[in-house]
Amino acid sequence: MRPAIPHVLLSGIVGSTAYGLAGPGSDFDRLGIYAVPTEQLHGLHWPSESHVFTEPDRTLHEVAKWCRLALGGNPTVMELVWLPPELYEVRTSLGNELIDIRRSLLSAKRVRDAYLGYATQQFRRLENRGDGSFSADTRKRNAKHARHLKRLCHQGLELYTTGRLTIRVDDPQEYHDFGEQVATEGADAARPLLAEYEAAFDRNRSVLPGQPDETAAEAWLFRVRAHFYDRLRTQDAP
Template sequence: MTVQNILLSGVVGSTAYGLAREGSDVDRLGMFAAPTETLLGLHTPKESHVTTAPDRTLHEAAKWCRLALGGNPTVMELVWLPDELYEVRTPLGDELIGIRGSFLSAQRVRDAYLGYATQQFRKLESRAGDHRTAKHARHLKRLCHQGLELYTTGRLAVRVVDPEEYHRFGDAVAADPASARSLLAHYETAFAETRSVLPDRPDERPAEAWLRRVRAEFYDTAA
């Protein structure tokens, strides 16, 4: 299915992090605007479209905003990508990048990033010896590091500084999954002891104003 009105889209995942190796999947994430008139009736359109081959996830603008306001690490990447990784970048997409800081809040960033990291830890524990253990370990380390950086600086560097360090960590955890526990505990302590530069709550007003501009822009484009 062809999704119309894509506002922002780019390459995410291991390619964006700098962790891709030969054979790695190329993941794409984007956002689209549903025609405004289709949102007014009993049956509203799908809010997300997910495909494989190619691996692509597209969220409707309002859903993306709700997820981002909740601190979702996956959707948040979309507005912090290096310029060269964007494949679609419209004026409304640029506006969203310009207000990305307003989506952030201390507790939601801490809870979301540590929560996702804990999920990765549980996966690698339950899949000890599985070929995916190293991948889960790399994601755990990345989520912890990126989350703490966002929590303390208000900025998200999607691309990791030393990819090989992450691969070495993944290999070490694949050999001894329990060794990942100390890294998770370290970051839990770091979050608890560090003062965040982020506000207690996100500022929803810029997102609300932006979404209203999106609705006005696509009012007359119903299929």
């Protein structure tokens, strides 16, 4: 039996479904954040900071861990606060407050390094898997890595230059075509696109600050902790 996760503040459908790239066999990926009960922060053992489930796929991060990842520019966690409204399954008032401060969590260097870094990871996986001729499964995985490489480059540059993140891609077929091209021709077919975006990051000036506003994130965390502390005091009142 799965453990019940209390105090989920924000949760939604992410991944290929959110990007508009899901196919007939794609899974629904869910990402969310939760706050541990206040009293557990003062005990002998620090509570778990993440819970990962499968069938269906769902990842939940404790609010402090999520903030640390977001402040580092992590693309996977960042998309949670930029989802289209219809993709949220849990959206509390504290979750809305986090969405309101999402841009303050960003910084130019960390966004650049994180998005290009994740895109490069996808490229390395393509190189390590070969040209996809060995099996249908390898070809399918290569196409997926190529699609995500292109998406990460595009979304990262958008976030870097505009301070906004559009989750759903404009032309899904363009991404599927690119994935099939790379799956057929091999990793070298993706190399020019990665180089193009690296040059675009160098060429464009970012609207983002040099450092993220950690004070905004910490102030939100304090509001979360205070909320559940007040709730604890109410419960314990004689």
